[in-house]
Amino acid sequence: MNPDHPRERVSRAFAAEYGSEPAALVRAPGRVNLIGEHTDYNDGFVLPMALDRAAWIALTPRTDGIVRLHALDLEQRGVFDVATATRRDARGDPHAEHGGWLEYPRGVAWALQESGGHVLRGFDGVLASDVPRGAGLSSSAAVELAVAAAFQVSSAFAWDVADVARRMQRAENRWVGVASGIMDQLIGAAGVAHHAVLIDCRDLSTRPVPLPPECAIVVLDTATRRGLVGSAYNERRAQCEAAARALGVSALRDADGAALEAARPGLDELVYRRARHVISENRRVLEAVQALEDGDSARFGGLMDASHESLRLDFEVSSEALDAIVASARAAPGCLGARMTGAGFGGCAVALVERASLPEFLTAAAAAYRSASGREGELLVATAAAGAGRATS
Ligand code: ADP
Ligand code: MG
Numbered sequence: 001m002n003p004d005h006p007r008e009r010v011s012r013a014f015a016a017e018y019g020s021e022p023a024a025l026v027r028a029p030g031r032v033n034l035i036g037e038h039t040d041y042n043d044g045f046v047l048p049m050a051l052d053r054a055a056w057i058a059l060t061p062r063t064d065g066i067v068r069l070h071a072l073d074l075e076q077r078g079v080f081d082v083a084t085a086t087r088r089d090a091r092g093d094p095h096a097e098h099g100g101w102l103e104y105p106r107g108v109a110w111a112l113q114e115s116g117g118h119v120l121r122g123f124d125g126v127l128a129s130d131v132p133r134g135a136g137l138s139s140s141a142a143v144e145l146a147v148a149a150a151f152q153v154s155s156a157f158a159w160d161v162a163d164v165a166r167r168m169q170r171a172e173n174r175w176v177g178v179a180s181g182i183m184d185q186l187i188g189a190a191g192v193a194h195h196a197v198l199i200d201c202r203d204l205s206t207r208p209v210p211l212p213p214e215c216a217i218v219v220l221d222t223a224t225r226r227g228l229v230g231s232a233y234n235e236r237r238a239q240c241e242a243a244a245r246a247l248g249v250s251a252l253r254d255a256d257g258a259a260l261e262a263a264r265p266g267l268d269e270l271v272y273r274r275a276r277h278v279i280s281e282n283r284r285v286l287e288a289v290q291a292l293e294d295g296d297s298a299r300f301g302g303l304m305d306a307s308h309e310s311l312r313l314d315f316e317v318s319s320e321a322l323d324a325i326v327a328s329a330r331a332a333p334g335c336l337g338a339r340m341t342g343a344g345f346g347g348c349a350v351a352l353v354e355r356a357s358l359p360e361f362l363t364a365a366a367a368a369y370r371s372a373s374g375r376e377g378e379l380l381v382a383t384a385a386a387g388a389g390r391a392t393s
Contacts, residue, residue: 006056006072006128007391013072014058014126022058022126024153028145028388029054030131030138031187032219032350033341034196035307036285038315040181042240042278043202043251045285047209048183049217049384050191055129055142056391061154062122067109069147071101072128078102082120085109104140107175108147111167118157123150132378134225136342140176141184144168145388153390161189161387162204179234191387198289202253209289211384212297215336216358218351220329220365221378222321226345233343236274236315243267243275252278277314281307301337301352305330308339308349317344325349325377328368333357335365 001008007025014022029050036046057069065082078101085106112118127146131139145168152159168185172178186199186206195208211217240252247255247263252275260275267275284303291299308326312318318326322340326349329338334357341350353361362379369377 006054006130009072009128010056010058010126013070013128014060017070017126018060018124020060023060024150025056025058025391026146026149026153026389027054027056027391028142028149028188029191029385030142031184031191032137032217032348032382033183034217034350035288035304035339036281037307037311037339037341037344038236038240038317039253039278039281039285040183040199040201041237042244042282043253044278044282046183046187046199046201047196047285047288048187048199049196049211049382050187050387051131051137051219052383052385053129053131053137053380054385055127055131055139055146057125057127057146057150059123059125059150059153062124064122065120066122067105068122068124069102069105070126072126074101076101078105080106080109082109082113082122086113101143103176104143104171105147107171108144108151108168110175111171112148112151112157114170117167118151118155120151121154123154125150132221134347135221136347137219138184138188140172140178141168141188144171145185145188149388149390159389161206162186165189165204178230179237187387189387191385193386194384196292196384198285202251207289209292212292212295212300214355215297216353216355217382217384218329218353218358218361218365219341219380219382220325220338220349220351220369221380222319222325222346222348222369222373223375223377224319224321224346226319226347232317232345236317239271239274240278243271243278246271247275253282255279257283273314277310280310297336297352301335304337304339304350304352311340311344315344319345321346321373321375322349324372325365325369328372328377329361329365331368332364333360335361
């Protein structure tokens with residue numbers, strides 16, 4: 001038992017704060033995307049895995065609609081009434097305290113209740129997470145899904161993975177106001193231990209794909225964060241929509257390389273390159289699944305490399321730090337492939353590494369990144385975990 005693990009921290013803090021043991025513990029994982037970047041909002045394919053890093057809530061249900069939540073990592077407490085989480089403006093709610101992080105739980109309450117949603121009861125809870133914030137590992141989806149799982153315990157509604165994921169995406173898009181695709185919430189809900197999960201972002205179907213036991217997935221945090229992700233993200237989305245319109249398809253998912261080349265003369269060069277990334281990336285995801293199913297880790301790694309080059313050159317969402325850490329990983333022993341992961345401009349990369357060389361890889365990649373960038377990267381050996389839900393003790 002590690003006393004610093006969020007599971008232990010929330011349990012301890014709950015007892016101290018509420019004077020009793022919690023009735024339940026729930027967890028929801030962060031995620032790392034192995035391949036398929038900027039394809040989710042194009043109705044395409046992604047291949048993420050849920051991480052063994054997660055947001056945890058210790059809770060006891062209440063009979064009224066009040067939610068009391070102590071965010072241990074931020075040393076902040078919040079209170080709201082689910083009855084007032086029905087519109088963006090909750091003025092008049094004596095329990096409403098506005099503030100950054102609390103908008104996630106409030107948005108979850110709103111999204112779970114809206115349009116044919118669930119009748120919610122509140123809970124007393126304590127929240128803590130070991131998903132690093134703002135690193136591109138989706139700490140926000142982890143918090144949303146942990147809060148949803150807490151409401152599931154207090155309110156006993158049927159847990160439909162795709163429906164919950166869709167509602168959590170709405171919480172993030174419409175309540176918090178961050179445009180994002182469905183990937184983070186769906187993998188957080190549908191993760192399977194020791195598996196990546198192929199997600200079809202059009203019909204939200206999921207297919208677990210076993211990861212090669214002889215390889216490790218290493219997440220490499222550049223220790224850089226970019227503030228302008230939002231505007232660049234919206235611009236890329238608009239360019240993809242423009243490309244889809246020009247190609248006469250509802251989303252780039254439905255276009256292929258031949259159609260794109262045929263339409264090229266009429267396309268803005270930048271729009272053409274954005275579309276080329278998305279179309280080729282969708283193909284790479286399906287090839288990566290095939291490679292995993294064939295037990296061909298080297299081919300999987302090669303596709304990760306190609307994904308990074310496409311993101312760097314065609315989609316232009318990499319950064320100097322991401323390129324440096326990817327190069328450092330590729331040059332280290334046992335690396336089969338590496339790419340940036342997440343929206344880009346900072347945050348993390350991910351590498352496929354032969355387990356036999358893992359210690360040497362970690363030392364060499366960290367040292368190479370340090371000398372290339374002057375920064376201390378953080379390397380995390382990731383294990384694929386199960387999706388959100390009640391923790392079994
Ligand atoms: P990420 O890429 O990690 O998802 P976001 O900017 O989307 O980054 O989400 C980070 C936000 O999610 C934080 O600013 C905070 O509001 C919320 N959040 C994440 N982790 C926690 C936590 N442990 N406790 C409270 N709120 C959290
Ligand atoms: Mg997020």
